[in-house]
Amino acid sequence: MVRVLHVLGGLGLGGAESRIMDLYRNMDRSKVQFDFLVHMDPGEYARAIADGVEPASYRKPQYFDEEILSMGGHIYAVPRFRVYNLFYYRKAIDAFFKEHHEFSVVQGHMTSTASIFLPIAARYREASAAPELAMVTVAHTRNAGVDRGLKGVLVKIVRHSLPRKADYLFACSHLAGDKSFGGAPYTYIPNTIDTGRFTYDPSAREIIRDRYGIASDAIVIGNVARFSPQKNQSFLIKAFAGMREKEREVKLLLCGEGALRSECEQLAGELGVFDRVIFAGSQSEIEKFYAAMDIFAFPSIYEGLPGVVVEAQASGCRCLISDTITPDVIILDNAEMCPISEGPELWSKKLGKMVGDLIIAQDEHSGGAPAGSDTSALDADRMRYAKDMEAAGFDVHEQAERIMKFYLDPCADTIPGTPTGE
Numbered sequence: 406m407v408r409v410l411h412v413l414g415g416l417g418l419g420g421a422e423s424r425i426m427d428l429y430r431n432m433d434r435s436k437v438q439f440d441f442l443v444h445m446d447p448g449e450y451a452r453a454i455a456d457g458v459e460p461a462s463y464r465k466p467q468y469f470d471e472e473i474l475s476m477g478g479h480i481y482a483v484p485r486f487r488v489y490n491l492f493y494y495r496k497a498i499d500a501f502f503k504e505h506h507e508f509s510v511v512q513g514h515m516t517s518t519a520s521i522f523l524p525i526a527a528r529y530r531e532a533s534a535a536p537e538l539a540m541v542t543v544a545h546t547r548n549a550g551v552d553r554g555l556k557g558v559l560v561k562i563v564r565h566s567l568p569r570k571a572d573y574l575f576a577c578s579h580l581a582g583d584k585s586f587g588g589a590p591y592t593y594i595p596n597t598i599d600t601g602r603f604t605y606d607p608s609a610r611e612i613i614r615d616r617y618g619i620a621s622d623a624i625v626i627g628n629v630a631r632f633s634p635q636k637n638q639s640f641l642i643k644a645f646a647g648m649r650e651k652e653r654e655v656k657l658l659l660c661g662e663g664a665l666r667s668e669c670e671q672l673a674g675e676l677g678v679f680d681r682v683i684f685a686g687s688q689s690e691i692e693k694f695y696a697a698m699d700i701f702a703f704p705s706i707y708e709g710l711p712g713v714v715v716e717a718q719a720s721g722c723r724c725l726i727s728d729t730i731t732p733d734v735i736i737l738d739n740a741e742m743c744p745i746s747e748g749p750e751l752w753s754k755k756l757g758k759m760v761g762d763l764i765i766a767q768d769e770h771s772g773g774a775p776a777g778s779d780t781s782a783l784d785a786d787r788m789r790y791a792k793d794m795e796a797a798g799f800d801v802h803e804q805a806e807r808i809m810k811f812y813l814d815p816c817a818d819t820i821p822g823t824p825t826g827e
Contacts, residue, residue, distance in 0.1 A: 406435060407509040409812050412442045412522060414515055416467040416480070418687050419631070420712050421514050421547045424577075424596045426469055429476065431805035437812045440479040440508070442501065443467075444515075447484035450497070460484075468689075481505070486518045498522045502529045510812055512543040513571070516585050519544045520566045527572075541815040544571035546585035547596075547709040573815070575822065578710035580731035594808075594822035595733065596712045597801040603719040604791035606696050607784045613697035617683050622767070623654040624760045627698035627722070629691060629713045630705065632663030637704045637727070639665070639672055640749055644704070646676035647753035651760055657682045660694055695720035700759050703727060704745050704752065710734050719794040721787025723759055725752070736797050737790055 411425055429439045445464040453460040461482040473480060483497045484490065502525055511526040513519035523542040530540040544567045568574060568589035575594050576582030582591040611621070619625060626645065630636035638659060645657045659669070659682065666684065673679040688694055691713075695701070701717035701724045708730045715736065717724050724740035735742065743755050767783060794800070807821035 406438055407812055408438050408440055408507050409510040409512060410440050410442055410505075410508040410526075412511065412513045412515060412519070413444075414485075415443050416441060416469040416473070418468045418689065420596075422469055424547075424598075424712050425514070426472070427597070427599055427801045428805050428808060429473075429478070431802055432809055434477060437809050438477055439473070440481070441473060442481045442483060444485040445482045447487065447490060447493070450482065450484040483522075486521070491521075494518075495521060495525065498525045502526050509540055510543060510815060511540065512545055512575075514545050514547055516544060516546045516548070516567060520570045523567075524570045527570075541572040542570075543573045543575055544586075545575040545577075545594075546581045546591075547577050548581060548585075548707065573820070576709070578708075578731035578733040580733070581709040590824060592820050592822040592824055594804070595799060596710045596715060597799045597804040598712060598715050598719060598794070599802075600719050600791045600795040600800045603692050603695065603716050603794075605721045605784065605787035606693070609693035610696040613693050617658070617685070617697075619656055619658075619683075619697065620654055623656055624651070624700070624763055625656045625658050625698045626700045626702050626756060626760075627658040627660070627694065627717075628702055629660045629694070629717075630663075630703070631661045632665040632669055634665070635706050636661075636663075637706050637745070638669050640704045640745060640752070641702055642669055642672050642676065642678070642682065644702070644749035644752035644756060645682070646673075646678045647749055648757045648760070649753075651757075651764065653764055655681065655760055658685060658694065658698060659683065660685045660688050660691060662687045691716070692720065695722055698722050699763050700725065700756065702752070702756060703730075705730060706745070708734075714740070715794070715799055719791045719799075721790040723763070725755055725759065736799060737793050739790060 413422060416422055445460065449463045450460045453463040461480050464482055470480060481501065483501055484494060486494045498521065506529060511523065513523050523544060527542050565587060568586050574586050574589060574591035576585065576591045577594065577596050579593055582593060614621060628638060628641055632638055670684060673682045685694065695717055699722065701722040703711065703714055704727045705711065706729055710731055710733055714724060714726055714734045718737045718740050721739065726734060726740060726742050728742040728744045743752060811819040811821045
């Protein structure tokens with residue numbers, strides 16, 4: 406059995422974490438086992454080291470911890486990188502890999518710091534538990550953009566050297582690979598999902614709508630993302646508030662948590678739409694929330710290849726996506742792009758038209774019965790999208806098989822994606 410170390414910021418209910426866990430669940434764990442190196446508060450890390458205990462035991466357990474441990478994975482921790490603690494960070498990374506030689510693959514999903522920790526891991530490859538496999542390092546970019554300001558500038562500088570410091574370069578989209586690796590050859594490996602899980606379910610639609618007091622014939626516009634400047638929920642709330650009144654109730658359903666949630670709640674109040682916006686928080690059974698939605702709106706400023714957009718398409722939502730995101734994410738015929746540079750007004754018009762089209766479709770296809778009823782032809786049409794997504798190559802089961810072959814024998818012949826930029 407080989408062990409693969411995934412290096413991440415944390416193990417919360419985020420996009421990268423969810424995609425990795427989808428793969429983990431579908432690995433033959435008698436052959437390939439995942440371990441995780443995450444980042445924690447530097448002060449708590451220092452206290453753990455002073456007390457002579459495993460640092461991970463001092464971090465607050467996160468969403469995926471219990472599942473990882475139940476599947477035989479291990480969780481380790483190093484201090485979170487800050488510009489001022491570069492020496493301390495390097496020292497912690499070095500101490501970790503000096504002690505742990507059991508990994509055949511070290512895969513970094515944080516391109517902001519991978520150029521620091523991957524070369525340190527490579528120094529110890531001769532001491533690997535599987536030297537005949539020559540432990541390899543992988544830089545896996547999952548984002549095409551960076552934050553604004555000094556932090557973004559530093560990330561661009563740090564990740565510029567990645568092509569020289571990793572054995573393999575993986576990217577979840579062509580835009581992410583082009584932006585992160587500066588023209589160096591990389592392998593395109595799109596984010597995949599469990600398409601069966603995201604098959605549209607009319608009963609789930611009814612359950613969620615009942616929970617939040619949403620009428621069966623209401624049109625629901627939804628979004629799934631943490632509340633942050635990158636995800637741009639304030640833009641969406643403004644666009645929602647600018648829509649013209651419709652003959653049916655229209656709700657905005659926002660799933661996620663984050664630093665800007667309270668600001669978005671305040672904005673909804675100021676714009677007079679707070680009673681029509683549902684702040685549902687983070688949800689583990691997100692597939693049920695997609696079923697409750699009719700339209701998925703995603704005005705994010707930058708992304709890699711957002712898994713939530715793949716999920717929403719598979720669930721049959723009509724999707725309106727920012728044009729700043731990679732076109733790789735437009736997979737099926739229920740998704741389209743719209744500029745965010747022209748402001749929320751254009752999105753108000755586009756969403757308004759989508760709502761109007763849905764009202765007409767509900768009436769025509771179900772004889773006046775609301776979507777969600779047993780007789781709705783609209784429901785039957787939504788159910789096909791998960792199969793279409795599988796046929797398009799975005800099912801995690803097939804991807805897990807390809808990636809497992811790479812982990813067992815990392816070489817050019819087993820790379821689990823499409824080589825690009827050569």
